[in-house]
Amino acid sequence: MNSQILILILVLIADVGSALGVVYTRHQSRLLAVELGALEAFQDEELAEWSRLQIEQGWLADASQIEKTARGELQMTQPDETLILVVRP
Amino acid sequence: MIPSSRLYALLLIFMLCSFALIARAVNLQVMETDFLQGQGKARYLREVTIASTRGVISDRNGEPLAVSTPVDSIWVHPGQLLEYPENIKPLATLLKANAEEIERKLTQRSAKEFVWLRRRLNPDVADKIRALKIPGVNLQKEYRRFYPAGEVTSHVIGFTNIDDVGQEGLELAYDSWLAGSPGSKRVIKDRKGQTVEEVELIKESVPGSDLRLTLDKRLQYLAYRELKSTVLQHGARSGSVVVLDVDTGEVLAMVNQPSYNPNDPGHDTDGMRNRAVTDVIEPGSVMKPIAIASVLEHGIADPDTPVETSPGYTVISGHTIRDHNNYGLLDVTGVLTKSSNVGVTQLALQLEPVEMWDTYSRFGFGEATGTGFPGESAGVLRNHRRWRRLEQATISYGYGVSATPLQLAQAYAAIANGGKLRQPAFIQGSNNPPISAIDPDIANAVAKMLETVPTRVGTGSRARVANYRIAGKTGTSHKASASGYAAARYVSSFAGFGPASNPRLVCIVVINDPTGDEYYGGLVAAPLFSEVMTGAMRILNIPPDDYQNMLVDAGTDEVVAED
Numbered sequence: 001m002n003s004q005i006l007i008l009i010l011v012l013i014a015d016v017g018s019a020l021g022v023v024y025t026r027h028q029s030r031l032l033a034v035e036l037g038a039l040e041a042f043q044d045e046e047l048a049e050w051s052r053l054q055i056e057q058g059w060l061a062d063a064s065q066i067e068k069t070a071r072g073e074l075q076m077t078q079p080d081e082t083l084i085l086v087v088r089p
Numbered sequence: 090m091i092p093s094s095r096l097y098a099l100l101l102i103f104m105l106c107s108f109a110l111i112a113r114a115v116n117l118q119v120m121e122t123d124f125l126q127g128q129g130k131a132r133y134l135r136e137v138t139i140a141s142t143r144g145v146i147s148d149r150n151g152e153p154l155a156v157s158t159p160v161d162s163i164w165v166h167p168g169q170l171l172e173y174p175e176n177i178k179p180l181a182t183l184l185k186a187n188a189e190e191i192e193r194k195l196t197q198r199s200a201k202e203f204v205w206l207r208r209r210l211n212p213d214v215a216d217k218i219r220a221l222k223i224p225g226v227n228l229q230k231e232y233r234r235f236y237p238a239g240e241v242t243s244h245v246i247g248f249t250n251i252d253d254v255g256q257e258g259l260e261l262a263y264d265s266w267l268a269g270s271p272g273s274k275r276v277i278k279d280r281k282g283q284t285v286e287e288v289e290l291i292k293e294s295v296p297g298s299d300l301r302l303t304l305d306k307r308l309q310y311l312a313y314r315e316l317k318s319t320v321l322q323h324g325a326r327s328g329s330v331v332v333l334d335v336d337t338g339e340v341l342a343m344v345n346q347p348s349y350n351p352n353d354p355g356h357d358t359d360g361m362r363n364r365a366v367t368d369v370i371e372p373g374s375v376m377k378p379i380a381i382a383s384v385l386e387h388g389i390a391d392p393d394t395p396v397e398t399s400p401g402y403t404v405i406s407g408h409t410i411r412d413h414n415n416y417g418l419l420d421v422t423g424v425l426t427k428s429s430n431v432g433v434t435q436l437a438l439q440l441e442p443v444e445m446w447d448t449y450s451r452f453g454f455g456e457a458t459g460t461g462f463p464g465e466s467a468g469v470l471r472n473h474r475r476w477r478r479l480e481q482a483t484i485s486y487g488y489g490v491s492a493t494p495l496q497l498a499q500a501y502a503a504i505a506n507g508g509k510l511r512q513p514a515f516i517q518g519s520n521n522p523p524i525s526a527i528d529p530d531i532a533n534a535v536a537k538m539l540e541t542v543p544t545r546v547g548t549g550s551r552a553r554v555a556n557y558r559i560a561g562k563t564g565t566s567h568k569a570s571a572s573g574y575a576a577a578r579y580v581s582s583f584a585g586f587g588p589a590s591n592p593r594l595v596c597i598v599v600i601n602d603p604t605g606d607e608y609y610g611g612l613v614a615a616p617l618f619s620e621v622m623t624g625a626m627r628i629l630n631i632p633p634d635d636y637q638n639m640l641v642d643a644g645t646d647e648v649v650a651e652d
Contacts, residue, residue, distance in 0.1 A: 033287065044159070047142070051158040054145070058153050058237020064309035081555055085637055 103649070106120045116579050131542060133166035134288065135475055140230055140373045141269035143253055144297035144528045148306040149339075149517060154242050155260070157232040157253070161215035162208040167195040169225025176223045180206075183217050202301065208251060209233050226386075234260075238306060240348040241313045241320075244363035245304060245340075245515065248351040248464075259300065259515060261463045269297035301517045303339035308332055311624040313344040315376055319617045320346040331498040331620060333595045336451075338502060338511030341594070341625075343495070367464040369491040370599055373566030374548075374610070375584045376487030378535050379500060383448035384436045392422045392534055396556040400429040406479040407577050410434055410486075426541040428563060429489060430486045438478065438484030446473035451526045452500040454492055458513050470493040487566060498597040500526075501584045503591035504539070505560070508532035536560050540589050543615070545559045552583055552615035554622045556633035560592075561585020562619065563610035568602060583614035587622055590634040596621055 001074070070076040117125065146155035163184075170176060174192060184207055191206070198204050209231065210218070219228055235251050236242065247258020253401040255264035272294030277286045312330040320328045325346075330368035332342040347360040354361065362368065384390050401415030416427045424432035437445060450456065455470025469491045476484070483489040492500075495513055503510035508531065509523035526532075539560035548563045564582035567574040581603055586595040598614040598621070607613055626633075 001277070011098075025369065037287065047161045051142075051145075051156050053159060054153045054156045055235045055237055061152070062237060062239075063241075063307060064314075086556070 092599075095631045116534060128601040132276050135276055136273050136274055136291065139272040139274060139294040140232060141271045142296045143234065143249070143269065144267040144299040146302060148302055148304045148309070149341075150305065151301070154302070154304070155234055155236050155246055159230050160209045160212065161219075162231045163206045163210060163212045163218060164227050164229055165195065165204055165206050166202055166225040167199045167204055167502050168228070169489070170223065170430045171195055171199060171225075173224065176221075176226075179221060180218065180223060180226065181442065183214055183436045184210075188650070202238045211492070214478070219247045228502075229467075232490070236351040238468045239349045239352060241351050242304065242343065243349055243351040243380075244345050244361075244365070245302070245343050246351065248354050258297055258463065258610070259302070262461050263300055263516075267297045267300060267442050269295045298335070303334070303337075303341065303343045303514055303517055303519075304343070305628070307628050308621075308625050309344060310341040311628065312342040312621050313348075315617055315620045315624075316344050316346055317365050319600060319613070323600065323605045323607065323613050325600045325604065325613075326602035327364055327368075328600045329368075329597075330617070331365050331494050331595075331597045332621065332625060333498045333502050333513060335502050335592045335595055337514070338499070339519075340495075342621075352360050353613060361463070363462065364601075365494040365597075366462045367466050367491055367493070369466050369468045370580050370582070371488050371491050371569060372582060372584075373564040373580065374430075374488040375426060375497060375562050375564035375582050376492075377428065377433050377485070378562055379449055379452050379454075380433055380437045380445065380485040380537060381421060381538070382452075382527055382531055382535050383440055383445045383502070384421070385534060386448060386527060387440055387444050389422050389439045390436055391418050392538055395420050396424055396429075396432045396435060398424070398429045401431065403431045403434060403610060405438070405482045406477065408479050410482060419511065421543055422538045425538045425562065426544075426547045426599075428542075433485045434482040438482060439474065440481075442473035442481055442508045444475040445484070446470070446476070448527070449484070449490070453496055453505060453510060453526075454490060454500065458493075458495055458499055460495075460513055460515060462515065463494075466493050468496055487564065494597045494599045495581075497584050497599075498595050501586055501597065502528070502595040504532050504535050505586040505595055506532070536586075536589065539585070542585040548609075548611045548634065549583060549585070549615045551611060552585060552618045552622075554587060554619055554626065556635055557587050557622070557626055557631075558589035559585055559587040559622065561587075561615075563615060565608060565610045568636070581608055581610040581613040583610050583618040585622075586628070587620055588631060588634040593620065593629070593631050596623055596625070 129327055138350050141155040145153055147153050177192050178188045195204065207373050215228055223344045232253055234253065236246065236248070245258055247260035247316045248256055249260050250256050252267070252602065253268065255261035260267065266460050272292040273292070275288045277288060312332060316328050316330045319325070321616070328346045330344050331340065332341065333339065334341055343363070343365050345362070345364045349355065349357060349360040385392070398412060398416045402409050402411045410430050412431050413428050416423070416429050416432070418428060418430055419427060421436065423429075424436070449470055455468055457465050457467040499510065499513055506523070507529040508525060508527040508528040511523050514521050514523040539562055541547055542549040542556060542562055543559045544562055545552060549561055552561055553559060562584055564580075564584070566580045568578040579602065581600045583598045586592045596618055598618045600613050603613050
């Protein structure tokens with residue numbers, strides 16, 4: 001009789017414990033899901049930024065831009081044939 | 090006292106009623122439960138697609154040539170928006186559109202639940218619209234493709250349509266590789282359409298794979314700039330330049346005129362063709378080295394065999410084949426140097442048609458190169474059984490046979506590469522094993538003969554590149570039209586490679602229909618070849634093999650003059 005009550009109490013405690021455990025893990029998973037969502041959004045934002053930077057670099061490093069700046073602003077010219085000396089290999 | 094019959098009747102009615110109720114309950118709970126639960130969930134559960142990014146296309150050095158970046162598109166639920174028509178005005182102001190027009194458009198489609206209002210907005214406008222929080226107005230993230238190099242790379246890369254599907258070029262050929270696959274997730278949404286909770290991920294979105302090309306953006310730009318100015322200078326209808334790496338068959342540059350801006354393609358389909366791959370030309374004299382290779386291969390002659398070309402014309406099957414001048418007695422090398430039609434005809438007619446056809450097809454003529462580029466043309470090389478004597482003669486100097494500039498590049502690369510033909514490749518790491526097109530000794534002999542063309546005595550003197558030995562061949566062909574060959578319309582070309590001591594680059598130049606006074610390949614195409622090769626040698630740091638500059642010894646100030 002006594003042992004039966006003891007088992008019942010133990011099972012009850014275990015039951016309540018596992019219920020609390022479920023509540024806790026559920027809460028944890030929500031928190032983690034929120035965090036994951038935020039991180040994913042952050043990743044998306046960073047990737048978007050990366051793609052924008054790549055495009056910007058593409059525009060800025062465009063050969064026609066560079067040529068315009070080199071020839072126009074910086075007054076650079078291609079050296080004349082006679083000005084080139086070749087180091088004997 | 091109620092008669093028992095009435096009591097029973099009443100009881101029966103009650104029983105029937107409860108039966109009906111139970112039956113209905115069972116019907117709803119057991120038989121139709123899936124349908125009903127599904128309907129219930131559909132009221133709040135939504136499947137949302139997760140967009141996948143399209144892969145980046147970059148050149149051989151990793152320079153981006155096509156990049157996708159997220160932009161917002163705006164869509165509306167007409168019914169919800171029209172409930173408060175006063176909201177349309179601020180929206181229209183931000184979109185710089187006519188409010189009445191928007192209202193009319195939405196009224197026409199008021200039965201629908203989804204209408205695109207504007208796609209691919211500027212990010213700052215999208216933020217302002219988001220801040221307005223108008224019911225029924227939604228923003229959807231989409232990707233838009235940008236091409237930083239614009240018209241310089243547009244023919245090779247192509248472009249995508251508004252739904253991010255490849256339409257032309259490599260964007261089309263490698264669409265599934267680049268696209269990835271969009272995923273989807275199930276979320277709970279409230280009455281206003283706001284996401285309350287993400288329930289489950291149905292399918293993860295797989296981002297598209299990147300594509301690394303063999304193009305070199307610097308060479309591409311150089312070739313484009315020079316081609317554009319040449320086409321403009323000579324009033325030509327179109328033009329193409331192809332540069333291949335001799336050892337690997339990789340396409341380093343491929344440009345065409347006219348071109349278009351892939352960031353805003355428009356509908357001018359004429360400028361969209363990648364002519365270097367899709368359009369065929371009759372190559373004219375550029376074909377002669379192939380005929381000479383066949384002649385050498387079958388032991389008809391060797392480079393020093395004398396060939397009598399006077400009086401400067403010959404009659405084959407009642408048709409006169411002419412040279413520009415009477416070159417008199419030449420040798421086989423001289424036939425190429427002077428580009429003598431009479432000489433090459435005499436030599437080629439000593440071959441059996443099948444022998445000559447065999448050499449041509451081993452150099453890849455009459456068959457698509459197999460790069461998988463959309464719309465690639467195979468050119469025409471008719472079967473040798475149908476060759477008549479005159480046809481064999483014309484094919485030896487490049488008429489009655491047609492090829493794309495890319496096919497010519499492939500064939501010249503084989504000559505430069507000791508007879509090993511490699512399929513041209515656009516993508517890094519392509520599997521294009523070398524195939525033996527011709528004996529290495531014969532390839533080298535032809536290459537050596539071609540070195541005599543870009544010289545003072547040859548037809549291609551303007552193709553010379555300072556400090557490098559160059560080999561190549563000029564070509565000028567009459568354009569075929571509906572009524573035979575057009576008298577005053579030409580295709581000028583130059584095909585060549587360098588440095589001749591150890592060939593690294595092959596360059597093909599084709600200028601279609603130059604309208605100025607100059608139309609010879611040696612005057613129109615050869616200078617462009619020289620410009621492109623000079624720049625390419627410098628950009629790729631290819632060591633010179635023919636010094637014409639002052640030589641100095643490292644570490645001393647002593648200057649040594651050399652020829």
